[in-house]
Amino acid sequence: MKTSAKTRIATGALGAAVALTLGAALIPGERTPPAATGQVRLAEIPVSATSLKDAIHALTVRLQRLPEDHQAWAQLGSAYVQQARVTADPSFYPRAERALARSAALSPGNFAALTGQAALAAGRHDFAEAVRLARLSQAANPYGQGAQAVLADAYTQLGRYAEATRAIGRMMELRPGVASFTRASYDAELKGDRAEARRMLEHALDDAFSPTDIAYCRHYLGELALHAGDLRGAAEQYRLALNAAPDFTPALAGTARAAALDGRLADAIDLYGTVVGRLPLAQYVIEYAEVLVKAGKDPSQQWALLRAQRDLMRETGVRDDLTWAEFEADHGSAARAVEHAEAEYARNPNVVAADALAWALHRDGRDREALPYAKKATATGWRNALLHHHRAEIERSLGLAEEAARSAARVRDANPAFSPDLPALARFS
CATH class of the missing domain: 1.25.40.10 (Tetratricopeptide repeat domain)
Known part of the structure; x- marks a missing residue:
């Protein structure tokens, strides 16, 4: 690095x-x-x-x-x-x-x-x-x-x-x-x-x-x-x-999210530049890159920063398979996403890890294996649009039309402003 x-x-x-x-x-x-x-x-x-x-x-x-x-x-x-x-x-x-x-x-x-x-x-x-x-x-x-x-x-x-x-x-x-x-x-x-x-x-x-x-x-x-x-x-x-x-960076990141989801991409990009300059957390870097992609701009600098951050975390004893499972599933290699997601779920079998594994398996073409994890991810009643969206996509790929329609309805009920093009923005910071 x-x-x-x-x-x-x-x-x-x-x-x-x-x-x-x-x-x-x-x-x-x-x-x-x-x-x-x-x-x-x-x-x-x-x-x-x-x-x-x-x-x-x-x-x-x-x-x-x-x-x-x-x-x-x-x-x-x-x-x-x-x-x-x-x-x-x-x-x-x-x-x-x-x-x-x-x-x-x-x-x-x-x-x-x-x-x-x-x-x-x-x-x-x-x-x-x-x-x-x-x-x-x-x-x-x-x-x-x-x-x-x-x-x-x-x-x-x-x-x-x-x-x-x-x-x-x-x-x-x-x-x-x-x-x-x-x-x-x-x-x-x-x-x-x-x-x-x-x-x-x-x-x-x-x-x-x-x-x-x-x-x-x-x-x-x-x-x-x-x-x-x-x-x-x-x-x-x-x-x-x-x-x-005024220097509370998470609120500035929230302002950037709201702007991006409202279609004000130029404003969001300006805000994210400040956010990542202050606090280059993986979450913010990925959000910034996704907004750049949606605006037709080059995200390569942010992806490089993300990889640098990953290396630094590894060097200092931080194991974060969840972030990389989500990143690889949405923006990289489905096979690597599965490896990271399986490792994360084995250590920390929470609903978000279940969702990450479900989505990684789906992106790797393994929908039958993915569905049980998607069901686990949505089992607590959490009204999380991203989790229900992932389940809907898996059910749709399996030809489960009625189940997919119900999951899609839960997405709309949970968050009418949800954008599948900006998945990182739907994750909770």
């Missing part, structure tokens, strides 16, 4: 939201998507990249004076985990690993280090290990919300939805707030209850107090509207998010 591409990935991102609660431990807490992007959302109180940088500096200075402070080492490691997410630079993960290992060595079994190590495992997409470590943290401190946050996220990624719901319930008991309400919103969304999902986000917004908290909640209200086909409502929520925190 060229050094310039690595540097762009490592340094190009500013203004995303992460969570940082500096106390006994840092609490990861954001809504976990079934990874629209292959990423796990982990945050509690969104703060700026600058705030994280300042926190890391302060902790580093403290540890120069007090090198035996195991809690400061745990906080530093957890801050590096969040910094990796806020900058889309996974090279922070090895630093996190070293700091957390130092904390554990100084105080074996301390819950702050265990929580940080669980969040690190989740960041690297090792969700089974994240569960193991979070359970150890929970045993060490039954009142720690951070362990419940990681459990909720990891169980969701593992397709263990009942256990995720229980972990969210425990978070609510311990401390209702942005972290627990946004997770509860996603939990309701997975079950097809958009009204409850919106209500939980509105509770989160009521609890929000900082500009980035507000932007964070407004952004997800925008996502709910966008994926229900309400482009005007979505754009308004993104606007309010950016009013609260």
Whole structure:
């Protein structure tokens, strides 16, 4: 990989939201998507990249004076985990690993280090290990919300939805707030209850107090509207998010999505250029490339950036077969898509992984094998237009006309603005 591409990935991102609660431990807490992007959302109180940088500096200075402070080492490691997410630079993960290992060595079994190590495992997409470590943290401190946050996220990624719901319930008991309400919103969304999902986000917004908290909640209200086909409502929520925190990149990405789905491709391209310059996440890069293709422009620069990002993630221990399964199925090799999708589903059998495997098998001409996975992907009641579209296409290819018509109707019901030409924009960010 060229050094310039690595540097762009490592340094190009500013203004995303992460969570940082500096106390006994840092609490990861954001809504976990079934990874629209292959990423796990982990945050509690969104703060700026600058705030994280300042926190890391302060902790580093403290540890120069007090090198035996195991809690400061745990906080530093957890801050590096969040910094990796806020900058889309996974090279922070090895630093996190070293700091957390130092904390554990100084105080074996301390819950702050265990929580940080669980969040690190989740960041690297090792969700089974994240569960193991979070359970150890929970045993060490039954009142720690951070362990419940990681459990909720990891169980969701593992397709263990009942256990995720229980972990969210425990978070609510311990401390209702942005972290627990946004997770509860996603939990309701997975079950097809958009009204409850919106209500939980509105509770989160009521609890929000900082500009980035507000932007964070407004952004997800925008996502709910966008994926229900309400482009005007979505754009308004993104606007309010950016009013609260002008450098909140996810809301700018949402604005770009709404513009693209509304047919304003030139506006969307300009916005995506800024988004990817700030935060070159795979999700945003793929969205940008798809909009360029729809506008008749060359996406090759974005595909090169995506490959560079993939290489950097591999080098730093992040395994993300989901993103590459989705990418290869839509834009590359169907055979490679199947390989990635099978690997992802074997580790993380959630509804999005089931959908990715179904779609990869369909693109590889293996529709009979694909259909059971398409049914699994749509089994929770989630009103996700992309999942139902994939199922409709598989059923149509198998000559199941009535079933395909029902699935197509569910697509229209879920999202009247859905565009099969822009599949990445239908994935949840």
